[in-house]
Amino acid sequence: NAGVTQTPKFQVLKTGQSMTLQCAQDMNHNSMYWYRQDPGMGLRLIYYSASEGTTDKGEVPNGYNVSRLNKREFSLRLESAAPSQTSVYFCASSRRDRVNYGYTFGSGTRLTVV
């Protein structure tokens, strides 16, 4: 029972490099989310996907793109990494966007951009 799996767990990038953070869930959840966590800022929503085939911007989408590849997978891409994107990234999923179930979070990806 894996829940939400994120890869990689750690990554160091040079400014200007690109990378994709992978997220997969095996709970048949419809909705998936990407958050970033910075000291003193709490969790901030980058992008979310209410259901397969749809994506929408969150609070801090600049510099990121997402792909909802299928119901299970939701990836986050940094096209040209910047030091301001140094953060811990969390993927989460929920059963349905309109029903009040708690989110299930992945274990996080710690990204450093130098």
Added chain:
Amino acid sequence: ILNVEQSPQSLHVQEGDSTNFTCSFPSSNFYALHWYRWETAKSPEALFVMTLNGDEKKKGRISATLNTKEGYSYLYIKGSQPEDSATYLCASKNAGGTSYGKLTFGQGTILTVHP
């Protein structure tokens, strides 16, 4: 963007003490209020999801209340134990408009329980 505020930012208590924290959120277009427990080096885990004014939820020694009219929720821990040490996050979800369905998180309350 919803503003979800939590207080205090951090709290130190002795084992056996009871404690509580506050989460305030905009009451207009309220849909749901979530509480999460986040231990160091782990990912947040859902504690409660509440939707109705006056809702009370309980899980072991932890309980929560909700006032949607005035926009606040309390989380209570009775007889704190060292294993309760964690960051407690609340998050609000509103209904309608472009922010429908998205959770907005507060900054969290860091609880440390000393043996």
